[in-house]
Amino acid sequence: MPIKEISKARVRAEAARLKAYFESQGASDVETDIMLPAEVLLDLYGEDIRHRAYVTNDPARGEMMLRPDFTVPVVQTHMDSEADPARYTYAGEVFRKQDDMPDRAAEYIQVGYEIFDGSNPAAADAEVFAQFSHILAPLGLRAATGDIGILMAAVRGLQTTEIRRNALLRHIWRPRRFRALMNRYSSAGTELREQNFDRVRTNMANQSAPPIGLRSEAEILERVMDLSTDAAEDPISGAEIELLNDILTLKETVPNVLSALRDISVDMPAILPAVNQLRARVDALDARGVDVENLDFETSYGRTSMEYYDGFVFGFYVEGRSDLPPVATGGRYDTLTSMLGQGRSTPAVGGVMRPAMILAVQENAQ
Amino acid sequence: MTIKLGIPSKGRLMDKTFDWFATHGITLKQTGAEREYSGAVEGIEGIELVMLSASEIPRELAAGRIHLGVTGSDLVRDKLVSWDRKLSELAQMGFGHADLIIAVPKTWVDVDTLDDLDAAAAAFRARHGFRLRIATKYHHLVHVYLKEHGVADYQLVDSQGATEGTVKNLTAEAVADITSTGDTLRANHLKVLSCEPVHKSQATLFKSRTAIWSDEDRVIMAELRKRLELDH
Numbered sequence: 148m149p150i151k152e153i154s155k156a157r158v159r160a161e162a163a164r165l166k167a168y169f170e171s172q173g174a175s176d177v178e179t180d181i182m183l184p185a186e187v188l189l190d191l192y193g194e195d196i197r198h199r200a201y202v203t204n205d206p207a208r209g210e211m212m213l214r215p216d217f218t219v220p221v222v223q224t225h226m227d228s229e230a231d232p233a234r235y236t237y238a239g240e241v242f243r244k245q246d247d248m249p250d251r252a253a254e255y256i257q258v259g260y261e262i263f264d265g266s267n268p269a270a271a272d273a274e275v276f277a278q279f280s281h282i283l284a285p286l287g288l289r290a291a292t293g294d295i296g297i298l299m300a301a302v303r304g305l306q307t308t309e310i311r312r313n314a315l316l317r318h319i320w321r322p323r324r325f326r327a328l329m330n331r332y333s334s335a336g337t338e339l340r341e342q343n344f345d346r347v348r349t350n351m352a353n354q355s356a357p358p359i360g361l362r363s364e365a366e367i368l369e370r371v372m373d374l375s376t377d378a379a380e381d382p383i384s385g386a387e388i389e390l391l392n393d394i395l396t397l398k399e400t401v402p403n404v405l406s407a408l409r410d411i412s413v414d415m416p417a418i419l420p421a422v423n424q425l426r427a428r429v430d431a432l433d434a435r436g437v438d439v440e441n442l443d444f445e446t447s448y449g450r451t452s453m454e455y456y457d458g459f460v461f462g463f464y465v466e467g468r469s470d471l472p473p474v475a476t477g478g479r480y481d482t483l484t485s486m487l488g489q490g491r492s493t494p495a496v497g498g499v500m501r502p503a504m505i506l507a508v509q510e511n512a513q
Numbered sequence: 514m515t516i517k518l519g520i521p522s523k524g525r526l527m528d529k530t531f532d533w534f535a536t537h538g539i540t541l542k543q544t545g546a547e548r549e550y551s552g553a554v555e556g557i558e559g560i561e562l563v564m565l566s567a568s569e570i571p572r573e574l575a576a577g578r579i580h581l582g583v584t585g586s587d588l589v590r591d592k593l594v595s596w597d598r599k600l601s602e603l604a605q606m607g608f609g610h611a612d613l614i615i616a617v618p619k620t621w622v623d624v625d626t627l628d629d630l631d632a633a634a635a636a637f638r639a640r641h642g643f644r645l646r647i648a649t650k651y652h653h654l655v656h657v658y659l660k661e662h663g664v665a666d667y668q669l670v671d672s673q674g675a676t677e678g679t680v681k682n683l684t685a686e687a688v689a690d691i692t693s694t695g696d697t698l699r700a701n702h703l704k705v706l707s708c709e710p711v712h713k714s715q716a717t718l719f720k721s722r723t724a725i726w727s728d729e730d731r732v733i734m735a736e737l738r739k740r741l742e743l744d745h
Contacts, residue, residue, distance in 0.1 A: 193644060194656050194668055246594045317635060317665065324631070324663030347623050356619035356702040360680040362637055362645075370623040370636060 153506045158256050161502035162238040165258040165282065169236035172278065174260055177235040179220035185210035188219060191486065192454065201242050213242035217259050217499065218455065218480065219487065225263050225495075226488045232264030235497075251472060252503070261497030263484070269424060271496050272459040272479060273431035279463065279475050279498055280437055286508045288463040288474055292401075293448025294428075295319065295478075296458040297408065297421045301394050304417020307332065307383045310373055320454045322447065329391065334382040344378035347371055390415050397446040401429055404444040428459060455483040459496065465508060474508065475500035515561045516733050517724075519573055519582035522550050522564035526716060529608040530583050533716075537741050557740060559733035568592070570719075575599040577723035580730065587613055587691065587714035591654045600719045603743055609716035611691045613651055616703040618680055618687075625707045627662045630687070634666040637686065648672035648685035651711070655689045658711040677701040 170176060186209070188196050200215035214220065217237055225233060238258045245251040260278060262271045280290065302315045311332050318325040330336050351371070358364060390411055397404055408422045433439045449460035458479030465471050477498020485492030520541065521527045531541050540555040541562055552562035563579055570584035571592045583606070589596050617624050617633075624633050634645040645667045649655050652669050659667065670685055677697050679685035689711060692698055698705065718741075726734070738744055 189668070190643075193665060195660065197669075198653075198656050249595060249598075314632070314635075318663060321663040321665065327628070327663075346625060350622035350625070354620060354622050358618070358620045359702050360618050360620075360686055361641065361683055362618070362621065362633070362686055364620070366636065366640060367621060367623055370633060374623060 153503050153510075157506060158503045161506055162256050162258050165500065165502060166236050166238045168282065169234075169258075169260045169278070172234075172260075174234040174236035177221055177224055177237050179214065179217060179224060179237065179239070181214050181240065182211045183214055183220060184208070185212040187223075187487070188212050188215065191219065191483075198246065199243055201244065214240070215243055216241055217257060218261075218483070218497070221259070221261055221497075222480075222484055222487050222495065225261075225493070226484065226491055230263075231493060232262070232266065234263075235259075235261045238502075256502055257499040258502055259497060259499040261495060263493045263495045265494035268458070268479070268494050268496070269427035269431045271494070272428045273435050273437070275477055275496050275498050276432060276459075276461055277435035277437055279461070279477065279500065283463050283475060283500070283505070286463075286474065286505065286512070287466070288508070289443075289466045290461065290463055291443055291445065291448055292459070292461045293445050294421070294425055294459050295449060295456055296424065297418060297446055298394060298450075299457065300418045300421035301391055301415060304415060305383060305387055305391075308376070308380055310377065311380075311383070320450055322450055329383075329388060332383045333388045334385060337382055340374075340378045340380075344374050347374055386414065394418075394446050397444075399444060401439045401442045401444045404446075405429065424458075449478060455480045457482045461498065463500075465504075472501070472504065474504045515559050516581060516730050516737070517561050517563050517579040518554070519563045519565045519570045519579040519584075520552075521567040521570070521583060526567055526583075526585075526609055527564075529716065530606070533606050533608070539740060557733075557737060559729070560737070571596070571600075574719055574721040575723060577721050577725065580721055580724045580726070580734075582719050582721070583716060584719065585609055585611070585714045586717045587611070587651065587654065587712050589717070589719060590712060591651045594653070599722055601722060602717055603720050604718040604741060606716040606718060609714070611693045611714045612710035613654060613689065613691050613712040613714060614705045614710045615647070615655075615687060615689045615708075616677075616692075616698050616705050619702050619704045621704075627659075627664055627706065627708050630706065631664040631666070634664065638666045644668040645687065646670045646685040647687045647689050648676050648679035649689035650676070651689060651691075654711055662708075677703060 185202055196215060201213040203211050205211055221235055221237065236259065238256060240254055241257050242254050245253050260275060262275060264271050298319060299316060302312055305312055315325060315328055318328060331339055393411055397407055399407065405426060408418065412419045412422050429439050449456055456478035458481065460478035462473045463475040464473050475498055479496040481492065481494045484495050520530045534541050538556050542553055544551050544553050550564040552564055554560040554562050565573060567584045568588055570582040571589045573579045574582045575593050589600065593599055624630055637645045647655065647667055648670050650671065650673050655669060672679055676688045676690045678701060679688060680703065681701065688703065691714065695705065
């Protein structure tokens with residue numbers, strides 16, 4: 148089935164309808180600029196955003212970016228206001244280059260719903276998901292859920308050095324490098340770590356070039372010391388690597404995931420708070436009428452595409468059509484609010500949906 | 514109708530292109546004054562020579578304004594998004610070899626691999642409050658390469674020339690640039706990372722997928738293929 152072109156007027160009308168619905172649920176309407184200072188976004192997302200977003204140059208303002216998503220400007224608006232807790236809704240264009248998938252729209256309308264409220268995170272997670280699930284129910288979509296917080300808790304609980312834990316945490320969103328690091332810190336990587344340090348020692352013996360650049364000798368020496376420590380350090384135990392593997396590959400319905408995680412937490416008690424958080428969320432979803440018995444959950448879901456999410460993550464997809472973008476996505480982004488909050492932070496969760504996709508799926512069903 | 518063949522309009526790349534076609538019995542030559550950008554093809558009918566800057570040939574091929582073109586494979590991959598949807602590679606011509614590499618100061622005794630670079634970038638960002646800067650003009654190729662290898666906490670800063678000097682001038686911490694011998698890098702106290710190059714470039718004959726190919730053009734192309742022994 149080809150997805151039909153829907154006129155912009157109809158998409159706007161649908162977006163207005165969805166936004167009005169969120170307003171009726173207690174959200175206040177928030178407007179943000181379309182042109183955003185590129186610096187904030189570049190600092191947050193790095194080089195990747197430059198290749199996904201449209202960057203334009205203004206001799207007076209410097210680099211500006213066409214809004215690639217609403218989350219950053221909405222968080223900034225919230226952090227500047229005194230309101231807390233708060234619920235927001237918005238509708239408007241976002242702009243993304245589609246280098247890898249030229250058939251996808253580079254400009255489309257999103258409608259979003261965000262909750263800034265730290266009093267009961269599980270209830271807030273469930274509220275966002277249940278609202279989305281309710282709106283999208285007639286479309287018969289596949290719902291995917293996950294929780295980045297479980298993997299993060301597992302890494303934080305590893306019986307190893309802080310340097311290793313931090314290196315793994317930093318690469319949670321880059322699965323390939325995460326795997327490589329896991330391997331290097333395991334017993335399989337002991338030889339490699341020793342070789343690495345030997346290589347550095349040889350370099351030091353042969354080095355005679357004058358120092359250049361901003362990275363100082365002290366910084367270089369610090370890393371040499373880290374490599375030396377790491378070469379001598381015990382590997383992460385085989386048992387822990389196995390548990391981490393089990394967590395990474397967990398993909399089941401919610402009840403099965405909960406029971407598997409309970410088993411894992413016997414040997415890895417560090418994940419218990421995150422598992423309890425998941426359980427509280429599942430109870431809250433259940434109380435809101437979501438069919439949790441049949442809800443899919445995948446521990447690694449959202450790891451490649453959603454860097455600022457650090458807890459609950461979800462998406463709604465057209466079944467059997469991996470070529471189409473998701474109809475809706477969302478999640479929790481507590482850390483982002485502290486990065487943008489200049490000392491303040493608020494637990495936050497939210498999501499966006501694409502009215503053009505909703506209309507297209509409706510028409511195809513008819 | 515004629516097939517338009519775009520070739521670099523000056524320098525070694527032009528001379529070597531002439532030589533390459535000559536070994537296949539096709540004479541390309543400049544016509545008019547020495548510095549005039551017009552040329553002729555002898556030894557095969559129906560091909561028109563278009564003299565262009567090597568850096569413009571990818572764009573002209575992608576737009577379908579020329580049918581065939583000779584340029585560096587690095588330029589095609591960097592300047593065109595999803596290049597292989599727009600062009601196809603007919604022949605690697607065996608000259609114009611250059612590697613796009615990443616280089617760091619020799620004093621960085623702790624950095625030889627992408628893994629090291631990533632770790633150094635993380636520490637650098639934590640210390641200095643901004644991402645480790647890599648100076649380059651090959652933004653697309655370098656980004657794709659570093660993303661594929663999971664390197665984070667870097668930023669690309671634009672450098673259109675004298676890129677090896679940026680580290681000394683404190684406008685970058687590392688560079689990504691084309692090198693054939695490495696002399697300039699050594700002179701500027703830089704060393705190449707020991708990993709695979711970002712791209713191994715050489716002069717390449719490309720065919721446009723977007724140009725209009727008439728039946729007559731296809732006949733000419735078939736003859737050219739035979740002459741260039743492309744079907745073996």
